[in-house]
Amino acid sequence: MTEKDKGEGRRAVEGTVLELLPQAGYIVELNTRVQVRAHAAGAAKANFSRLRPKDRVLVELSPHDPARGRITRLLE
Secondary structure: OOOOOOOOOEEEEEEEEEEEOOEEEEEEOOOOOOOEEEEEEEEHHHHHHOOOOEEEEEEEEEOOOOOEEEEEOOOO
């Protein structure tokens, strides 16, 4: 499963962290080779303090701006 419809126009897509940005931001390359800017989401935010480049993550894309998203899960 590489892409999942989350309802209300949101999609969850697998990707790889490329770069760490200030204020807990990340540049993530999706499996489709598209790069998006993402941030850690909700209660899981504390667990993402250890995210590093090359980590596999699940990103939920914004329905309003597909170049932005939020990281919802760290994949193994």
